[in-house]
Amino acid sequence: QTWRFGLEEIEDSVQYAYGARFAELMDERTDGAVTVQLYPYGQLGGLTDIYDAVQSGAIQLAFGSGFLGGTVPESQLFSLNFILTEDEWTNTQILNSDEFLRSEDFQDSFRDRDLHPLAIVPEGWQVWTANTEIRTPDDFSGVAIRTMDNRLLRETYQAYGADPTTMEYGEIYSGLQLGQIEGNIQPVFAHQEMSFYEVQDYMIFANHKEFIATFMGNRDWYDGLSDELREIVHEVTAELVEYIHDVQQQLNEERLDIITDNSDIQIIELTSDERDAFRELSMPVRDTFVDMVGERGERLLERLLELVEEHDES
Ligand code: 6CS
Numbered sequence: 001q002t003w004r005f006g007l008e009e010i011e012d013s014v015q016y017a018y019g020a021r022f023a024e025l026m027d028e029r030t031d032g033a034v035t036v037q038l039y040p041y042g043q044l045g046g047l048t049d050i051y052d053a054v055q056s057g058a059i060q061l062a063f064g065s066g067f068l069g070g071t072v073p074e075s076q077l078f079s080l081n082f083i084l085t086e087d088e089w090t091n092t093q094i095l096n097s098d099e100f101l102r103s104e105d106f107q108d109s110f111r112d113r114d115l116h117p118l119a120i121v122p123e124g125w126q127v128w129t130a131n132t133e134i135r136t137p138d139d140f141s142g143v144a145i146r147t148m149d150n151r152l153l154r155e156t157y158q159a160y161g162a163d164p165t166t167m168e169y170g171e172i173y174s175g176l177q178l179g180q181i182e183g184n185i186q187p188v189f190a191h192q193e194m195s196f197y198e199v200q201d202y203m204i205f206a207n208h209k210e211f212i213a214t215f216m217g218n219r220d221w222y223d224g225l226s227d228e229l230r231e232i233v234h235e236v237t238a239e240l241v242e243y244i245h246d247v248q249q250q251l252n253e254e255r256l257d258i259i260t261d262n263s264d265i266q267i268i269e270l271t272s273d274e275r276d277a278f279r280e281l282s283m284p285v286r287d288t289f290v291d292m293v294g295e296r297g298e299r300l301l302e303r304l305l306e307l308v309e310e311h312d313e314s
Contacts, residue, residue: 002035003221006050006062008169008213010040012193014123014248015063015213021243025236030229036061046168047149055114060221063121065213066148073293074109077300078120078212079152080289081282085308088122091210092245094307095120103303105296110214116222119215119237121244124187124252126211129200131182133266135274137161137281145183146172155288159281172196187211189248192255197265205269208278 005022009015016038023036039059044050047067054062055071069076077083084091094100101120110117134140140162147153149166157164162183167175175181176199184196187210191197215237225233259265270278290298 001033002037003061004037004039004059006039006044006053006059008041008047008050008063008065008067009190010042010193013040014121014187014189014244014251016040017247017251018063018121018215018240018244021240022236025239026232029232029236034229042170046170054216054218057114057218057220059218061118061215061217063213063215064115065211066150066153068214069150069152072109072113072115072214074106074297074300075214076150076152076289076293077297077304078214079148079150079156079209080286080301081156081208082279083286083301083304083308084210085311086207088124088210088249089245090311092120092122092241094304094311095122095212096241097307099307100300100303103300105300105303109296109300110216111219114219116217116219117214118217118222118233119240121213121215122210122248123213124189124211124248125205125207126185126209127188127191128204128206129184129186129191129197129202129265130204131201133202133268134183134204135268135270137277143183144181145185146175146181147185151292152285152289156282156285159285160278169194173199176200187248188252188259189255192259197259197263200265202266202268203259205267206275206278207270208275208282 005019007015007019019038026034026036044053050062051064051068051071053059096119100106106117128134130143137160140160143162144165145157145162146167147157147164154164165181167181172184173195
């Protein structure tokens, strides 16, 4: 059998690395009985077309991130800023724990929409770029920054004083070039592979949140797997947690070198006091999330904050 896997990113991205390794391991563990075919971003249309395809069963597997809020509102939890720890590996483990990923609330958030969540994949810190220096919320004032399409992100950047605009991933480069947008938010590897950095002057590390995607399958496809195949999928996704963590860190590091070698973009790292100003402004957006998404979303937010707190105490 062939499983079709829709990616939100192009070749050489973190999602592509995940997909390629997933395909390799599935082939190996099933002695060639399962072939996974990857569809990099663009091949299935826009981002929401990918989610529609996996929901309807036209494809079996996909990644879903910032644009998934219209399909799985609870997934906007991953759009909130300053809710996880400052350590990427800790966050990856918390998100993929039985207590979070396999909780009824998280599973049902997807299953109620004909999807099944298989793994959560942090892809590196979100990094701001702009043509002006941004260190304070004041600096953000009036900056037309592009966000992925979900209300939580727009609310967050409004709270920071910016003027957020939503735009499809494939339109950002020309949007920046034409001045329709003035700023952008991506993990480092994406700023590089999509060439966005070429048309931006400043790159600002605020470590306010990681880019987080969910690896998901069509629900009926998942429910129809044999016990043996389901077990293999679980084994492989469990193995890939550490694999992709290492890959994303390395990719993001290497790509930053490419960016600095090929441009005179200025790199800014916010101090912890500077970050605190943004942290404070991000807090009320948690209430917006709860108002918007309801009780299940609230329980998921609380669960995540508890797991972070338990970790901080240990
Ligand atoms: O900004 C976006 O729309 C896209 N960026 C990345 C790094 N992955 C997928 C996402 O949709």
